[in-house]
Amino acid sequence: xxxxxxxxxxxxxxxxxxxxxxxxxxxxxxxxxxxxxxxxxxxxxxxxxxxxxxxxxxxxxxxxxxxxxxxxxxxxxxxxxxxxxxxxxxxxxxxxxxxxxxxxxxxxxxxxxxxxxxxxxxxxxxxxxxxxxxxxxxxxxxxxxxxxxxxxxxxxxxxxxxxxxxxxxxxxxxxxxxxxxxxxxxxxxxxxxxxxxxxxxxxxxxxxxxxxxxxxxxxxxx
Amino acid sequence: xxxxxxxxxxxxxxxxxxxxxxxxxxxxxxxxxxxxxxxxxxxxxxxxxxxxxxxxxxxxxxxxxxxxxxxxxxxxxxxxxxxxxxxxxxxxxxxxxxxxxxxxxxxxxxxxxxxxxxxxxxxxxxxxxxxxxxxxxxxxxxxxx
Numbered sequence: 001x002x003x004x005x006x007x008x009x010x011x012x013x014x015x016x017x018x019x020x021x022x023x024x025x026x027x028x029x030x031x032x033x034x035x036x037x038x039x040x041x042x043x044x045x046x047x048x049x050x051x052x053x054x055x056x057x058x059x060x061x062x063x064x065x066x067x068x069x070x071x072x073x074x075x076x077x078x079x080x081x082x083x084x085x086x087x088x089x090x091x092x093x094x095x096x097x098x099x100x101x102x103x104x105x106x107x108x109x110x111x112x113x114x115x116x117x118x119x120x121x122x123x124x125x126x127x128x129x130x131x132x133x134x135x136x137x138x139x140x141x142x143x144x145x146x147x148x149x150x151x152x153x154x155x156x157x158x159x160x161x162x163x164x165x166x167x168x169x170x171x172x173x174x175x176x177x178x179x180x181x182x183x184x185x186x187x188x189x190x191x192x193x194x195x196x197x198x199x200x201x202x203x204x205x206x207x208x209x210x211x212x213x214x215x216x217x218x219x220x221x222x
Numbered sequence: 223x224x225x226x227x228x229x230x231x232x233x234x235x236x237x238x239x240x241x242x243x244x245x246x247x248x249x250x251x252x253x254x255x256x257x258x259x260x261x262x263x264x265x266x267x268x269x270x271x272x273x274x275x276x277x278x279x280x281x282x283x284x285x286x287x288x289x290x291x292x293x294x295x296x297x298x299x300x301x302x303x304x305x306x307x308x309x310x311x312x313x314x315x316x317x318x319x320x321x322x323x324x325x326x327x328x329x330x331x332x333x334x335x336x337x338x339x340x341x342x343x344x345x346x347x348x349x350x351x352x353x354x355x356x357x358x359x360x361x362x363x364x365x366x367x
Contacts, residue, residue, distance in 0.1 A: 048305045051272040055279020058265070059241070078268035082276075086265075176310045176354070183282045 001135055003096050003160040004030045007067065009135060010094065011036075013147045014065060019056065019186065023049030023068040026164045027096065031067065032171045040182045041171055047076030050093055054083055057091035057152075060186050064090060070097045070111040083153045084125030093155045098162050117157060127154040223367045224339050226256035232340050233288070234261045237347050239314060241265075241280040243273035244290030249318035252366040253290065274303065278311045286351075288314035293360065299327060303356045310354035314347060318361045331358035335365055 007027075011034050014020070019038050022031040023045040032041060042049050050073070053066035073080070073095060083091055097117075100108045114120055121128040129150075134143055135158070230253070233239045243265040246254060257264055263285075267273030270291045277287040299315070306313060307329070321333045330349035332342035343359060350357030 042305070042309075044308070045305070047271055048275040048278070051267075051275025052279045052282075052305075053275075055243075055276035056282050057279070058263075058276070059280050059283030059285055076269075076272060079272050079275075082268045082272055175308055179282070179309055179311060183284070186283045 001132075001160060002163070002165070003027070003098060004033075004165040006096065006135060006158055006160050007031050008034060009140060010065075010067075013140065013143055015063070015148060018063045018065055019053075019060075019182065021049055021053045021056075021064065021066045023066065023072050027067060027069060028171055029168045030165050032173075033168060037181050038185050040178060041173065043171065045072060047072060047079070050076065050079040051082065053093075054079070054086060054088065054091050056186060057088040058086065061090060062186060063092065063150075063152075065092045065094055067094045067096060069101075070095060070099070071101045071109045074109060074111060080121055080124040080126055080155070083155075086153060088153055089151045091152045091154075092150065095155055095157050096160050097157060098160045100162060121155045121157075125153075127152065128157060129154060130157040130159075132157070132159045224334060224337060224361070224365050226252035226366055229253065229339065229366070230256055230258055230262070232343065233314075234258065236340075237286075237344065239286045239288055239347070241277060241285040241287030242290060243267045243276045243287070244316075245270055245273060245292065247290065247292040247318070249292070249363055250290055250316070250361070250366065253316075271302065274306070274313070277313050278306055278309075281311050281313060286312075288316050291315060291317050293317035293319035299358070303329075306356045311356075312350040312354050313356050314343075314350065315356055315358045316361070317358070318363055318366070320362070321360075327358060329353075329355050329357065331360065333360050333362065335362040 007030055011020070019040070021040045021042065022028045023042045025043045028041040028043050031039065042052070049068055050066050053064045057064040073093070083093070097111060099112055111117065118128045131143065240262045242262060245267055265273070265276050267276060270289065273289050273291070277289050280287050303315070330346045332346050334342055346357035346359055
């Protein structure tokens, strides 16, 4: 299946409250065609996108989906271990594996020579799953039920065809506006769920009270 | 001398920087020893770039933060923080080194070599927040205790 189509189906399956980060110039261009307020496009990520998503995931209960190619992941492979160690249940990497660097004319990456792609990720304490077959068989109805129940930290491995969609318009976004929009979307607490535990505890301003045993005794006698 | 405890009190209490990431660096070891887990959140990062990404992501969710880093990366700092400059995401980069590593960049930076660190940090933090770009604080080797 073409990457462009996979992205489209993925976006249909995700919840409106999810945040999507796209990394890489060609990938961003393809995803930009379905632009939304909850999307963050990083054209020149050079390995920052996944960590950026993890930082967001640590501070919100909204699910963060980072779409990236295997070349980008290989550049910062350590991020898999970081994500696994974080134990954040709301971070998902969607790894669109097309076997090469599309911006460099499809020059092959070394990802194909990895003995076990799933093993590489799984051994970093990160869940790994693939929906390639489900997408190919167009089982979207089943996936629609399954997607809301996905729990991270997870890498979703997706095999996609080589090549990019031609004739797409260039991304025309003001990065400052994009930052403000996504930040506003994250901070919109009206859609938050009870899952969220803030990472930073508030300053202690309440005085602690000790248990008064005499009071308990009095209560018992009455 | 700069007491690490006071440094954190100022950064977390006064300036409200609460989210930090970084890679353990020997020059900043007093800062690691005196961290206040109740008032701040620290993420031990696999490397500096990942730490930078994590702090930037946290900023998007409303937490001001900083990156503790080894200034051995300082030669490449401009390209290192390009992501933040492009996307206008401020953060404090805290490292240790000499005066040169603090003053060669065209973003807010200060060199801390004595007890008057508070005004310098505030200056960098204010400029970084106002311009929405990273700010750099370089602490002289041996000044922290």
